[in-house]
Amino acid sequence: MNILVAPDKFRGSLEADEVCNAIRAGILLAYPDANVTTVPLADGGEGTAQILTKQAGGTRIEVKVSDPLEREVTASYGLSADSEVAFIEMAAASGLKLLSENERNPLLTTTFGTGELILDALNRGVKKIILGIGGSATTDGGIGLAAALGFRFFDKNNKMLGVNGGNLSLIDRIETANADPRLSAVSIVVACDVSNPLFGTNGAAYVYGPQKGATAEMVEVLDNGLRNVADVASKTFGRDYSEVPGAGAAGGLGAGCMWFLNAELRDGVSIVIDQSNIVELIKQADLVITGEGKIDEQTLSGKVVKGLADFCQQYQVPLAAVCGTLQITPEQTRDAGITYAVSVLDRPMNLDVAQNEAFRLVRDATFQLVRLFFANTRSDFS
Incomplete structure (x- = not known):
């Protein structure tokens, strides 16, 4: 048997x-x-990278990066035995577990540290990145991750903005000239286990904002910000991903990965099953x-x-x-x-x-x- x-x-x-x-x-x-x-x-949430790394006979890499409030933290990700695939969980750098309850505020938090993990993987010459986006502390539409990889965000007065949820509504222009050129040569797959759109009553801010510390007033600010960044990013990249199932995952990181990384969103279960x-x-x-x-x-x-x-x-x-x-x-x-x-x-x-x-x-x-x-x-x- x-x-x-x-x-x-x-x-x-x-x-x-x-x-x-x-x-x-x-x-x-x-x-x-x-x-x-x-x-x-695993289904794409926390623990997925560890399982995929083990299946690939890989090793764990530790890196000093920024936590959701831009403090230094040691985060880890997996690297396959042939060093060609990186298995990253955004929760390792930008997760809710890194904050105490009174520190939770998605107007202030950022995915910058997740971008730093991706940058480290690029520095190691990987050809593919599998990114799990469960457990986030953020609602920044992925602009923090993008900033770590060279993208810049400006307001209508041409002032460069900090990359957190509170500044989403101020974005008037996205500068792509300094984006890391290696992104175009790397395949990036995002493990996503929800199907929410980017904004609206079923979107990132309304559904998941409160568990990240958002009050009702914050939720409205964040939702308006996500609508704004969707408008600016759609014009910049020529594609509107705001209604794609999973766009609202991890505070809009799903949509951000499609705009800034040209990533493919897939359900985490299928990714793990494919690799196993x-x-x-x-x-x-x-x-x-x-x-x-x-x-x-x-x-x-x-x-x-x-x-x-x-x-x-x-x-x-x-x-x-x-x-x-x-x-x-x-x-x-x-x-x-x-x-x-x-x-x-x-x-x-x-x-x-x-x-x-x-x-x-x-x-x-x-x-x-x-x-x-x-x-x-x-x-x-x-």
Whole structure:
């Protein structure tokens, strides 16, 4: 019996490789002779670069860059074994996790440090960059990142502007003459796990601004600023990306990457799956087990579980999913191509207890589902 284990992280409790270990332990408790292959996955959010680097046999590079408030911080990114691909997470330099709660203010924060990570990768001669843009502290439309790479932003009085969310509405002109020429020779793919447009009630400022510290008044200022930068950038580059799904990701960095880096936006799940050779492993599997902290309707529109379900359906391999919270109906489970989905919670408990006991809970739930699967298929594998 070949079992492929390919989960996402359980946010706040287990990283993806730890979930792999817990599921593997549960499988081997049920059937010690099972042949288990583990592949930790991610959806483009935090942890994606680490997983991609590991899959590429790469190394971690540490660089001193600017944090969201332009203080020096040490950030890291991954470099493939052949030094041709860089795996960067904007959260490493421009993430919300780098700020205390009272420091959160998207009028002041910038993606400049993320641009510095890209610059370091260019200095190392990479040919491709995969950039994950989850977990941002910023709503600057990517102008900070662009400034680190040589772009300049001016107001109507020809005064060069600081590159933060508060100055978006003042931008009158974008100067491209000093942009790093190496950008045109590098392929840049952005891992994006949301589909929001750049501005409007479903855009970057209104949907994600409050969690970054924006008040209602700030949200309006930021949204107007994103509308302005979209107008100026569209005229400068001859393309309007403001309505492209994902343009509003990471405070408008999705759109900024398309304008300033000529980047391609892709869902993070497909990028990780492409890099992992997982399709071949699915073809060889008798059962695939995946999981993430919560399975809900959002899971069905591009997360790891849905990405795997599509391939498992294609190759007629059963897919089981374990999760902390299960919030989809049996009909949704069936329609998504998930054979079996179960919450790992085995009794009423609060979040702290669930997180502290996560490894055991995942292991034990896996034990039960594998025993059930083998009981139903034992005649086929006797």
